Amino acid sequence: MALSSLLGGILLLALSWKASQLAKAPSDRVLRSVTLCILCSALSFPLGLKSVARYVDSLTGDGIAKLLQNALLLVLVYFLQCVFLYSASDRTAGNKRARWELIPLASAIGIATLAMTITPGPERAHTYATANMREPGVALFYLAAGLYLVYGLALALWWTSRYIRLSNGPLRTGLRLVAAALTAMVLMGSLRETLTMTRWAGGSVPTALIVGAKMLLDITIPLFVAGILYPAAATRWMTIRLWAHRRRMYRRLTPLWTALHEAFPEDSLHRTPTGGWRDALRLRGIHRRYYRRAIECRDGLVRISPYLAKLEDSMEPSVPLPPGRAAVHLREALAAYTAGAPVPGRAIAVALPGGSDLDDDVRQLVALSDALRTYQEGS
Structure with a gap:
């Protein structure tokens, strides 16, 4: 039976x-x-x-x-x-x-x-x-x-x-x-x-x-x-x-994305209409938000990179800034940008990916975001 x-x-x-x-x-x-x-x-x-x-x-x-x-x-x-x-x-x-x-x-x-x-x-x-x-x-x-x-x-x-x-x-x-x-x-x-x-x-x-x-x-x-x-x-x-993995990475990017989005709201890609809550329930919805958040984080880091470089005068521009040190200086760099400080003349590599695919880029961004969360919790 x-x-x-x-x-x-x-x-x-x-x-x-x-x-x-x-x-x-x-x-x-x-x-x-x-x-x-x-x-x-x-x-x-x-x-x-x-x-x-x-x-x-x-x-x-x-x-x-x-x-x-x-x-x-x-x-x-x-x-x-x-x-x-x-x-x-x-x-x-x-x-x-x-x-x-x-x-x-x-x-x-x-x-x-x-x-x-x-x-x-x-x-x-x-x-x-x-x-x-x-x-x-x-x-x-x-x-x-x-x-x-x-x-x-x-x-x-x-x-x-x-x-x-x-x-x-x-x-x-x-x-x-x-x-x-x-x-x-x-x-x-x-x-x-x-x-x-x-x-x-x-x-x-x-x-x-x-x-x-x-x-x-x-x-x-x-x-x-x-x-x-x-x-x-x-x-x-x-x-x-894959959906579950990208959902986790999307959430782990939240501290970094929040900090950068507050400074550069104009870089947001949300202007493209989405399906709202129905989009969130679909498997493809998380992929769209995952790509969007990664791109927005990368765009924000490119814009804030010169301010980070000014706080790391001793480092070579081609040497990637370690996630821990980048997390320590990120708040100060964002504050300088918000206050209208002039853009420094050089930039520095931040959360530089080892490969050419987006997922590898996201792994480096997540490492920085995790370091930022740890720094904020310890402050």
Whole structure:
């Protein structure tokens, strides 16, 4: 029950996520195929629960829940193939191959439907472990559905293995999880086909083998879903980590920015309209404020640098002023500027970055801001 609840929760979460992405990009064929894969899985999952299956059968007839569940699983595998077909081909070739793949799908569903139709009513209410495989309709049902599953999953595994070699980073990790799940599914599907034929021929199969194969198949489903979601989840996690880091740096710049903004309010970049509180709640909002605060701090330091240089006559202009000493003299330099003191004739390097990227510049500004906070608290 706990595993079923966990799997159901994962499927609903995955479906909501992909549906929201598809709403933003409805023409993305790969994303649409992934979303339909998860939708079929989410729809088929409750039909595998005994209570739901009994209720559906009571409304529609014996065996309909089982037929619907298996048909949805077959359609899921078809859309899984479409994910790779659309990824590896242009629109015309992908659509053509996808239409051809409808033939084995329709054949499998048609044969399974026919098999369920010719199966006597009392024989339809069964699980795989308890099914009477000597009944032709029952055996045909499992053989038709199982054969297509093995075919579709094996084809998807081939495409996945090919893409693993061409990918890297989170995508490769996700594809490896998918490949592991598909490998287990193909092996267990092949095993079930063998067991079905053995039981159809009158042979006996250990119950433990049937139960073990089913348990492994149940485990591979969340592994498969996790593999599909992993690349996007990893990317989102890195985005959130970057957002959190820049939010911390933005806040740590506050003492330096406040001091400089009071002296040079005209350097503020806030004239560009923003989305107000809605902008603050969006992930991109902090990036905009982060860049703006860093630029405003740097502009202010450039303007106050000559006044700092006057307080550090003994230092070479090309030698960066250490953050601690810059923090000590910053208030005095800002006071001199505010009082209208003439601009000294030379400047000095302050919080000079070691690299050319903005993040390195921000690290030096934050070091100065931290030193300024410490100096102010100790004064």
